[in-house]
Structures are given as structure tokens and as C-alpha cells.
Amino acid sequence: MVNSDIIDGKINENDYAVKMSGITKVYPNGIAANKDVDFFVRKGEIHALMGENGAGKSTLVKILFGIEQPTSGKIEINGEEISITSPQVAIGKGIGMVHQHFMLVPSLTVAENVVLGIEPRKAKTFIDYKEAVKLTEEISKKYNLHVDPYAKVMDIPVGMKQKVEILKALIRGANILILDEPTAVLTTQETEELFKELKALKEIGFTIIFISHKLNEIKEITDRLTILRNGRYMGVYNTDEVSKQDISRLMVGRDVILSVEKDKAAPKEPILKIENLRFRNQWGKEVLRGVSLNVRRGEILGIAGVEGNGQRELVDILFNIDKPNSGDIRLNDKSLINCSESELRELGISYIPEDRMTYGVADSATIEENLISDRIYEKRFSGKLMLNSAEIAKESEKLIEDYQILCRSRKQQVRMLSGGNIQKVVVAREFSSNPDLIIADQPTRGIDVGATEFIRKKLVSLSREGAAVLLVSADLNEVMELSDSLVVFYEGQIVAYFEDTSTLTDIEMGEYMLGLKRQTDEEIRKVTHID
Amino acid sequence: MQNVLNAMMTPSFGYAILRMTTPILFATLAAVIASKAGVSNIGIEGIMMFSALAGVIFSGMTKSWVVGLLSALVVGVFLGLMIGFFALKLNTDIVLAGIAVNTLGGGGTIFFLFLASGDRGASNSITSEIVPKINIPLIKDIPILGEVLSGHSGLTYFAFVCVILVYVLLYKTPLGLKMRAVGENRDAADSVGVSVNKISYIALALSGLLAGLAGAFMSMGYMKGFTVNMAAGRGFIGLAAQAMGQGEPIGGMLASLLFGFANAIAINLQGAISLSPQIIQSFPYILVIVSLVFYSLSTRNRLKRIKRAAIESDKTEAKDNS
Numbered sequence: 001m002v003n004s005d006i007i008d009g010k011i012n013e014n015d016y017a018v019k020m021s022g023i024t025k026v027y028p029n030g031i032a033a034n035k036d037v038d039f040f041v042r043k044g045e046i047h048a049l050m051g052e053n054g055a056g057k058s059t060l061v062k063i064l065f066g067i068e069q070p071t072s073g074k075i076e077i078n079g080e081e082i083s084i085t086s087p088q089v090a091i092g093k094g095i096g097m098v099h100q101h102f103m104l105v106p107s108l109t110v111a112e113n114v115v116l117g118i119e120p121r122k123a124k125t126f127i128d129y130k131e132a133v134k135l136t137e138e139i140s141k142k143y144n145l146h147v148d149p150y151a152k153v154m155d156i157p158v159g160m161k162q163k164v165e166i167l168k169a170l171i172r173g174a175n176i177l178i179l180d181e182p183t184a185v186l187t188t189q190e191t192e193e194l195f196k197e198l199k200a201l202k203e204i205g206f207t208i209i210f211i212s213h214k215l216n217e218i219k220e221i222t223d224r225l226t227i228l229r230n231g232r233y234m235g236v237y238n239t240d241e242v243s244k245q246d247i248s249r250l251m252v253g254r255d256v257i258l259s260v261e262k263d264k265a266a267p268k269e270p271i272l273k274i275e276n277l278r279f280r281n282q283w284g285k286e287v288l289r290g291v292s293l294n295v296r297r298g299e300i301l302g303i304a305g306v307e308g309n310g311q312r313e314l315v316d317i318l319f320n321i322d323k324p325n326s327g328d329i330r331l332n333d334k335s336l337i338n339c340s341e342s343e344l345r346e347l348g349i350s351y352i353p354e355d356r357m358t359y360g361v362a363d364s365a366t367i368e369e370n371l372i373s374d375r376i377y378e379k380r381f382s383g384k385l386m387l388n389s390a391e392i393a394k395e396s397e398k399l400i401e402d403y404q405i406l407c408r409s410r411k412q413q414v415r416m417l418s419g420g421n422i423q424k425v426v427v428a429r430e431f432s433s434n435p436d437l438i439i440a441d442q443p444t445r446g447i448d449v450g451a452t453e454f455i456r457k458k459l460v461s462l463s464r465e466g467a468a469v470l471l472v473s474a475d476l477n478e479v480m481e482l483s484d485s486l487v488v489f490y491e492g493q494i495v496a497y498f499e500d501t502s503t504l505t506d507i508e509m510g511e512y513m514l515g516l517k518r519q520t521d522e523e524i525r526k527v528t529h530i531d
Numbered sequence: 532m533q534n535v536l537n538a539m540m541t542p543s544f545g546y547a548i549l550r551m552t553t554p555i556l557f558a559t560l561a562a563v564i565a566s567k568a569g570v571s572n573i574g575i576e577g578i579m580m581f582s583a584l585a586g587v588i589f590s591g592m593t594k595s596w597v598v599g600l601l602s603a604l605v606v607g608v609f610l611g612l613m614i615g616f617f618a619l620k621l622n623t624d625i626v627l628a629g630i631a632v633n634t635l636g637g638g639g640t641i642f643f644l645f646l647a648s649g650d651r652g653a654s655n656s657i658t659s660e661i662v663p664k665i666n667i668p669l670i671k672d673i674p675i676l677g678e679v680l681s682g683h684s685g686l687t688y689f690a691f692v693c694v695i696l697v698y699v700l701l702y703k704t705p706l707g708l709k710m711r712a713v714g715e716n717r718d719a720a721d722s723v724g725v726s727v728n729k730i731s732y733i734a735l736a737l738s739g740l741l742a743g744l745a746g747a748f749m750s751m752g753y754m755k756g757f758t759v760n761m762a763a764g765r766g767f768i769g770l771a772a773q774a775m776g777q778g779e780p781i782g783g784m785l786a787s788l789l790f791g792f793a794n795a796i797a798i799n800l801q802g803a804i805s806l807s808p809q810i811i812q813s814f815p816y817i818l819v820i821v822s823l824v825f826y827s828l829s830t831r832n833r834l835k836r837i838k839r840a841a842i843e844s845d846k847t848e849a850k851d852n853s
């Protein structure tokens with residue numbers, strides 16, 4: 001597409017600030033994050049790099065900024081072919097990056113952070129603080145990015161921290177700015193301010209690469225956009241010539257549609273009731289804005305959505321890692337708020353956490369110890385003084401067999417297993433406790449096909465036996481195929497409810513996930529199953 | 532009790548406080564520099580032992596206190612860098628590397644002492660030198676104050692000079708800024724091209740240098756000659772004083788003075804009251820524990836207040852928005 005521009009004579013070869021062609025990146029674990037991606041950014045434009053989570057956006061800009069090295073491909077900056085071996089090389093070529101997680105030292109002042117590593121000196125030995133403040137003030141005035149050079153970074157709001165990051169890049173001579181999901185942490189007002197500043201920077205010739213998956217923002221400030229999906233290049237477009245629907249279709253979609261064999265669900269009474277849940281995170285941003293839903297026995301209710309729209313906070317609240325600001329969660333009419341983890345388990349809740357190495361297993365303990373960790377207090381496993389090791393062995397051997405955990409022995413350390421088998425250890429423990437409700441958060445992320453298949457089948461059979469399953473997944477394939485019914489989260493709210501997922505299309509899902517469409521409140525309210 | 536109070540009212544008590552403070556102050560500054568740069572140096576005690584011995588052996592051999600002092604410093608820097616090598620290059624836990632140096636300091640010094648002198652307990656057979664005492668002109672003639680402030684080992688004065696030097700290093704120089712940045716957010720420092728490893732090594736070398744000064748004072752000022760285990764926990768007290776002083780050089784100095792004061796009392800009490808000397812000698816350590824408890828209580832309260840204030844402002848903000 002870009003090449004046709006050149007042939008048409010619309011654009012000259014020298015007009016590109018960044019030309020990344022044929023970029024492929026295969027990580028040592030075999031995952032290909034970028035597959036033959038082209039990324040061409042013209043001088044002086046704001047260019048969006050779009051894609052779902054895991055589409056390869058971050059990897060691509062990490063390669064551009066020298067944090068990762070490409071497996072193959074060519075990079076040209078301002079017409080000069082170079083290999084960017086480190087961030088220092090990138091900075092030297094005028095590339096600056098504003099990371100999503102700020103790279104600032106909290107107890108230092110704004111000015112100190114700005115000049116860190118390039119401190120002005122007096123008498124060759126001492127830092128010239130006056131000069132540092134002056135430099136900061138000058139550059140902040142020049143680019144209209146207002147900051148207080150004397151304030152400590154820990155005392156300033158997020159929006160100002162971001163400006164400090166931009167100033168850090170500018171003072172080091174950047175003329176190509178990469179912003180990695182800059183609005184994810186900002187309030188609406190701060191976002192508006194940032195856009196004004198970015199437009200002003202563009203006016204004076206800066207090139208800006210803007211990573212996002214928010215359609216409205218992209219439409220508002222970018223000139224062109226490049227879309228990635230599953231690590232592949234989906235084309236580059238002029239922002240005003242492509243509709244939001246088209247973008248959504250290009251971004252969201254499945255390459256291989258996988259099907260899970262399951263008979264039709266016969267849902268019974270609701271068992272988990274979530275009522276009007278609201279939650280404000282530690283930065284004061286309201287990430288759950290009145291979520292109500294019910295999960296019924298005998299069905300898998302899926303939660304779909306782009307990551308960062310409140311799903312993770314909901315799961316954290318369900319398992320008592322966070323507390324909601326208002327609203328209620330009831331299981332069989334008992335409130336779960338303020339229940340400890342062991343009480344939750346006793347009520348019949350099982351939990352497959354997204355981060356299995358932190359919350360799912362104790363990785364240096366043995367398979368056996370992990371398998372019985374939730375039932376060790378039961379009489380058959382522990383006597384008055386000593387553990388009943390024969391019973392424990394029997395139980396763990398049985399679980400290892402039932403759940404096909406590949407291992408040398410039950411005494412093997414969990415961390416020695418493959419990802420799929422570690423997840424099977426988690427699943428074996430969680431599914432075998434006869435749960436009423438299973439909360440499965442990304443249950444098959446990063447594990448092999450065999451284990452994925454096994455876990456999905458188990459989820460289906462448990463739901464058919466009468467358990468309620470709440471499935472959270474960013475994997476569109478999984479959430480659409482495995483769920484019996486489905487809600488879509490967008491910006492902390494449910495924007496759609498589908499009682500039956502079998503007729504749902506990718507395109508429709510994409511439009512809801514990216515906030516283009518929204519069902520009526522009445523349709524959404526059906527998820528509470530109160531007529 | 533009257534005896535004790537009388538003893539405390541004499542100028543020699545004031546003199547003793549400064550004398551007792553000196554090694555603790557050096558050790559505290561050693562801990563301050565390391566922790567500011569995010570590399571905790573637990574090995575100060577062990578470094579003190581080795582440096583104390585080095586000072587005695589080399590000043591004895593050359594009959595020059597300058598050579599003795601310099602060799603103590605070289606040993607200190609070397610051990611500091613060694614901790615760095617284990618922790619940064621070989622990826623051992625830095626606390627374990629420090630503990631290893633401490634353990635080595637206990638046994639290793641006896642070994643080297645035996646090699647050098649044939650003794651196992653003290654360096655009696657080596658005639659070593661001390662760092663000269665300095666009488667400060669004018670001040671020495673002031674009654675009482677002169678007796679307290681003048682006539683100390685040169686190292687005592689240098690310890691207080693070091694407080695200023697460390698402060699200036701940390702807060703007025705590019706190196707200090709980089710150290711603080713590395714200590715607080717390595718990724719941030721790294722992302723702007725600051726070499727995290729280099730800064731960590733420099734911090735450990737400087738920390739070792741200060742611990743070396745502490746050791747040199749023990750055998751070339753506080754006493755003349757080396758005895759086994761002569762650091763007697765002062766390296767650890769330095770770590771406590773660093774924590775109490777909130778990791779700042781000035782705060783650390785005040786905490787060191789408090790511990791110096793406790794040490795001086797302990798010495799004065801012996802002979803003045805009829806408690807067993809073991810109990811009296813444990814007084815400074817009890818003070819360490821008590822003051823740390825008070826310190827952590829006060830910080831906890833302060834954190835609580837800050838948190839409460841944050842919640843309050845959050846509430847008003849939420850009200851304003853709605």
C-alpha cells in the first residue's frame with residue numbers, strides 16, 4: 001500500500017521517518033510476535049499502531065526502540081538503514097519513547113528526572129540545579145508542556161508525569177516520539193490536553209507514533225494508521241478514509257476458527273448474583289461502573305472485551321483481592337464481600353487465576369503439595385498431629401491420573417513442569433473440589449494445544465454437571481466457542497449480552513468490544529435473568 | 532546514682548561520646564551510601580575487622596600510620612567491590628554476600644593475625660602506629676568545651692567532615708543523582724543510559740572505603756593494636772543508625788551520636804554502679820532495639836496520617852466531581 005504511494009508519485013522515498021520492512025520476531029520460547037510486518041511512518045504525521053492485546057504492537061515498537069532485536073527485517077530511520085541494538089542507539093537517532101509504565105524516579109524533582117544522565121554541571125563536579133531547572137522550564141515553555149520543575153515526581157498527577165516523560169524524550173533530541181497506550185492512565189480532561197499538545201508537536205514537524213486500540217481517539221488525532229492482528233500486518237490506511245467499522249473488522253477477528261464440542265446448555269437457577277458493582281482503582285479512576293450480572297447453574301457465561309476494560313478488577317473483587325466501592329456480590333444469597341479466601345472456597349468457589357505462577361501454584365513446592373493445598377485441613381489428610389501421607393499420596397496419584405498431568409512423580413517440583421502441565425495442576429485442584437462456581441480467568445493462556453483442549457472439555461463437562469462457570473478471556477476464539485452466553489465489557493460496563501453465542505459473528509463482537517455499538521439497557525439487563 | 536550523674540557532668544564524658552561515635556558514624560555513612568544506591572551492604576562489620584587488622588599489620592611493618600591507614604582503606608574498597616562482584620556479576624543475594632564477608636571477618640582476621648604475629652588473640656607483638664591526635668588551636672583553650680572537642684584522633688574529625696562530603700556527593704553531584712536514581716528505580720535510570728552496574732560498584736566501593744575508615748579507627752585510634760572481634764557489632768549498629776536516620780547522612784549522624792552516647796554511658800556506669808558489667812555493656816544494644824521500635828512506630832503513624840489525608844482528599848474530590 002505504501003509502495004503504491006511511491007509509484008503514484010504521491011510521496012517521496014525521503015519523506016519517511018521510519019521504515020520497518022519485513023519485520024519478523026520469534027521469541028526464544030517459539031512464539032512469533034511479529035510475522036513479516038511493514039511499518040512505514042511519514043515525517044510529521046501522527047500515526048496510529050493498532051491491534052488487540054497480543055497483536056504484536058508492543059513488540060514492534062520495542063524493536064524500533066532497540067529493546068528487542070528482530071529475527072529478520074530491515075529498519076530505516078530518515079532514509080538511513082541502521083540496526084538499533086540498544087535504546088541508546090535509538091535515542092541517538094532521535095527516537096524517544098514514552099513507556100506505558102513511567103520510567104521516573106519518584107523522590108527526585110521533575111527537573112532532576114528530566115536531566116538524569118545528562119546533568120548540567122558547574123565547576124565540572126557539581127550539578128547545576130539552576131541550569132537544570134532553567135533547561136526544564138525552557139523546553140516546557142517551548143513545547144507548551146507545562147510542568148513544575150521543582151515538584152517531586154511522587155507528588156504530581158499522572159498527566160503531568162506523562163509530560164515529564166515527553167520532555168525527557170524531547171530534551172534528548174527526539175523528533176520521533178513513540179507513545180505506548182498513553183491514554184490508558186489518563187482522565188478525560190488529561191487526554192484532551194495531551195491531544196492538544198501532540199497536535200502542537202505535529203505542527204512543528206514532530207513525528208508521532210501512537211499506540212492504542214481506542215477508535216475514537218484514533219479518529220480524533222491520527223493521520224494514518226497501521227493495523228496488526230495476531231502478529232501480522234493488516235495494512236496501512238488514511239484515518240479519514242477508513243470507517244470505524246472497517247478498523248474494527250481488521251483488528252478483531254479469528255484466523256482459525258476452532259470449535260469446541262458441546263451440547264446445548266440447559267441453564268437452571270442463577271447462583272452468582274452481582275449487583276451494580278462499582279470500583280475505583282488506586283489512581284482514582286472508576287474502572288467498574290455499575291456492573292450487574294448473574295451466572296446460572298449449568299451454563300458457561302463468558303466475559304469478552306479488550307483487556308483493561310474492567311474484567312481483571314471484577315475477578316479480583318470476586319476473589320477478595322480488592323474490595324468494591326459499592327454494590328454487592330451474592331452466592332446462593334450469601335454476600336461474598338469480606339469473605340476470606342478459605343471461606344470462599346468453603347462456599348464452593350473455585351478459581352483459576354490469570355497469573356498461575358503467582359496465584360495458582362507454589363512453584364517450588366511439589367505437585368502433591370500443590371494438589372492438596374486447598375484440602376489439607378480435611379480429616380482424612382491430617383490427623384491430630386501428623387499428616388496422613390498414605391491418603392495424601394492416594395489423592396494426588398488419582399488427580400495426576402484423572403487430569404493427565406505429565407510428570408516423573410508426584411514429588412516433582414511444579415516449576416519443572418511445562419506451562420500446560422502446571423495449569424493442569426491448578427485445574428486438577430480447582431475442579432476436583434466439587435465446586436458450585438468456577439471463575440476461570442484466561443484459563444488457557446500460553447499453554448499447549450493438548451492441555452488447552454483438555455481444560456476446555458473439562459469446563460464444559462463441569463458446567464453440564466451443574467456448576468456455574470464464569471469465563472474471562474481475551475482470546476476471542478475461546479470466549480466465543482466455549483461460552484453458552486456472553487457479555488461484553490467496555491470501559492467498565494457491560495455493553496452487550498448474548499443469551500446464545502452460536503449465531504454471533506466476529507464483526508459484531510468487534511463492534512461491541514471497541515465501543516462502536518451498545519445494546520439498549522433493556523437488552524443488557526437480561527443478563528440478570530429477572531423478568 | 533549520684534556517682535553516675537557526676538560522671539556524666541564531666542568534660543571527659545563529652546569527649547567519650549565523640550570518641551565512641553566515630554566508628555559508628557563511619558559505619559553509618561557506609562550504610563547510607565550503599566542503601567541510597569539500592570545495594571545493601573550488610574558486610575560493614577566484616578570489612579571493619581579486616582581493615583582494622585590491615586592497619587595494624589602495615590603500620591607495624593612500615594612504622595608509618597599513613598601507610599597503615601591507606602592499606603586499611605584499600606582493603607575496605609576491595610571487600611566492597613568483592614561483595615559487588617558476588618552480587619552483581621555472579622548473582623548471589625547481596626545480603627548473603629555481606630554475611631559471608633562478616634563471617635570471614637570473624638575467622639579470617641584471626642588467621643591473618645596468626646600469620647603476621649604468631650598470636651591468636653591480640654596483636655601485642657606488633658608495634659603499630661596510630662593516627663595522630665589533633666589539638667585544635669583556640670578551641671582547645673576554651674574551658675570545658677576545649678576538653679570535649681579538642682585532642683581527638685584525626686579520624687574523629689574526619690568522620691564529621693565525611694558527613695558533609697557524603698551529603699554533597701549524594702545531593703550535589705551528578706554521581707549522587709545517578710546513585711539515588713539507580714537506588715529507587717533501576718529501569719528509569721537504565722532507560723536514560725545510566726549504567727546501573729557501574730553505579731552499583733561505585734557505591735559499594737565508597738561504602739567499603741567508609742567501612743575501612745571505621746575499621747582503621749578501631750585499631751589506630753580507639754585502641755592501639757588489634758584484638759579479636761574488636762568491631763564488636765559496631766558495623767551492625769551502623770546499619771541500625773542508617774535506618775533510624777531515614778537513610779540520610781545528617782539523620783544518620785544524629786543516630787550515631789545517640790549510640791555513641793549510650794556507649795559512653797555504658798563505660799561510665801561500669802564501676803559506678805554495682806550491676807554486672809555484662810548487663811551494663813548490653814545497654815547500647817537495648818537502646819538500639821528500643822529506639823528502632825519507637826522509630827518504626829512513628830513512621831507507621833506518619834504513613835497512616837498520610838494515607839488518611841489522601842483518602843480524605845479523595846473523598847472531597849469525588850464530591851467535587853459529582
